[in-house]
Amino acid sequence: MVRLAPEELRRAARDARAAYRSGHVEPTSGVAPGFTQANLVAVPADWAFDLLLFAQRNPQPCPVLDVLEVGQVESALAPGSDARTDLPAYRVFRDGRVVEEVRDATPYWDGLVALLIGCSFTFETPLLEAGIPVRHQELDRNVPMYRTDRACAPAGRLRGDLGVSMRPVPADRVADAVAITGRFPAVHGAPVHVGDPAELGISSLDSPDFGDPPVVRDGEVPVFWACGVTPQAAVLASRPPFAITHAPGHMFVTDVLDREYDTGLPS
Amino acid sequence: MVRLAPEELRRAARDARAAYRSGHVEPTSGVAPGFTQANLVAVPADWAFDLLLFAQRNPQPCPVLDVLEVGQVESALAPGSDARTDLPAYRVFRDGRVVEEVRDATPYWDGLVALLIGCSFTFETPLLEAGIPVRHQELDRNVPMYRTDRACAPAGRLRGDLGVSMRPVPADRVADAVAITGRFPAVHGAPVHVGDPAELGISSLDSPDFGDPPVVRDGEVPVFWACGVTPQAAVLASRPPFAITHAPGHMFVTDVLDREYDTGLPS
Numbered sequence: 318m319v320r321l322a323p324e325e326l327r328r329a330a331r332d333a334r335a336a337y338r339s340g341h342v343e344p345t346s347g348v349a350p351g352f353t354q355a356n357l358v359a360v361p362a363d364w365a366f367d368l369l370l371f372a373q374r375n376p377q378p379c380p381v382l383d384v385l386e387v388g389q390v391e392s393a394l395a396p397g398s399d400a401r402t403d404l405p406a407y408r409v410f411r412d413g414r415v416v417e418e419v420r421d422a423t424p425y426w427d428g429l430v431a432l433l434i435g436c437s438f439t440f441e442t443p444l445l446e447a448g449i450p451v452r453h454q455e456l457d458r459n460v461p462m463y464r465t466d467r468a469c470a471p472a473g474r475l476r477g478d479l480g481v482s483m484r485p486v487p488a489d490r491v492a493d494a495v496a497i498t499g500r501f502p503a504v505h506g507a508p509v510h511v512g513d514p515a516e517l518g519i520s521s522l523d524s525p526d527f528g529d530p531p532v533v534r535d536g537e538v539p540v541f542w543a544c545g546v547t548p549q550a551a552v553l554a555s556r557p558p559f560a561i562t563h564a565p566g567h568m569f570v571t572d573v574l575d576r577e578y579d580t581g582l583p584s
Numbered sequence: 585m586v587r588l589a590p591e592e593l594r595r596a597a598r599d600a601r602a603a604y605r606s607g608h609v610e611p612t613s614g615v616a617p618g619f620t621q622a623n624l625v626a627v628p629a630d631w632a633f634d635l636l637l638f639a640q641r642n643p644q645p646c647p648v649l650d651v652l653e654v655g656q657v658e659s660a661l662a663p664g665s666d667a668r669t670d671l672p673a674y675r676v677f678r679d680g681r682v683v684e685e686v687r688d689a690t691p692y693w694d695g696l697v698a699l700l701i702g703c704s705f706t707f708e709t710p711l712l713e714a715g716i717p718v719r720h721q722e723l724d725r726n727v728p729m730y731r732t733d734r735a736c737a738p739a740g741r742l743r744g745d746l747g748v749s750m751r752p753v754p755a756d757r758v759a760d761a762v763a764i765t766g767r768f769p770a771v772h773g774a775p776v777h778v779g780d781p782a783e784l785g786i787s788s789l790d791s792p793d794f795g796d797p798p799v800v801r802d803g804e805v806p807v808f809w810a811c812g813v814t815p816q817a818a819v820l821a822s823r824p825p826f827a828i829t830h831a832p833g834h835m836f837v838t839d840v841l842d843r844e845y846d847t848g849l850p851s
Contacts, residue, residue, distance in 0.1 A: 366633035366697075369640065370651055384637055386740060430633075473653060 356545030367473030413556030466518025477551030623812030634740030680823030733785030
């Protein structure tokens, strides 16, 4: 059982959720530093086994932090939370197409099972603490995310390719970034790829599929981590009749400290 | 993706499965040393989400190594295997009661989803290699297993108490046994309890709920590990209309070496 942060430390996380509940919209990278963030994907109950199995078979892009059963809206990771309202923005999918982006998923929630999946924003604080720059935070942008041509293990009716986030890292800090993020397998862990984006089937770094374009400086190497947009790619590819996800980069902020998911050791 | 053992090393595991397929029955502790063993639990497809969620919420007793979808009988952990026939013995449950014990589950398999769950037999080889005795192997018996009074996290319609296996360990080797088994979270990891069985609600060590009675010698301490009989306890408590499990102690022998699940580090 994951421990919550001490009550007196949780204000930043609670305040962020309250702001989003009342309509504020922003990417959550850098919000409530030190607190774990999560991706959301919700599907009708008769797709829930396929989705949970997809996550079980693809634990690096889809590490499950919590599951909300039908009728459940409060995550054990955030007492008092409501997964229908406490993210800044949601995407609504019908038959594998995004049909709407909304701030409140309440009207759509009946009969859904939701997975909360670890998010790499979680290990950005430890990266920063080690003096490794996190460019999209510096620029106050969303992280760039890409589809790749690497197939995930299929599960039931769900299939799809791996999605990744990218952070440019100075060449002499890549090893440190690998070691630090590898300590956090529950939030995607070590990079899946370092260097040439073409090897992942990414034709242009400047045109991410989700989020904002990156700024890569001289002497920096693009480093790719498995990303929680992967279930969205699976929803796009596999066309369940209905699904709701977070809007990319707009996460669920939990009351759990990053360090709860720090194994202390490279994975 | 877990790697299989090199082809030339797999004979012991393949031979064991072939023997069980042709009708041989024995507890599998000590069989094919160095190879990972797994518990089996199979339920009708409309209970599969509940079961997978139960496992996700209770990873120490229920670490999922593989999932066989409806119509699938071959595990990726053992090419050429057939989960319906390759375990020494199975239990058939109806409405939460054991109605039969069989050597061949083929007649019952249609429409089932099966989970293969890590088994603590897997870390017995590393214990032995460290000079820590494994008493039930010495005595050629099945390991003693017990129900406890510790509730697992419920999931959907499934609930139940933690099941444990017990191995007596010399007092001066308990720390080593903890460190060694802690390296293997995928096969239950470190002990959940060391010492007084009454604390777990076990009234008599001499009367295990599953397996054979133990022999605890002077200077030895009873050490309890989370056990893959836990899903059986959940089936007993939650009464799905139908289920099949391995017979306690009679496991699925895979082609995966123990060391694939060795994180190298205490969990």
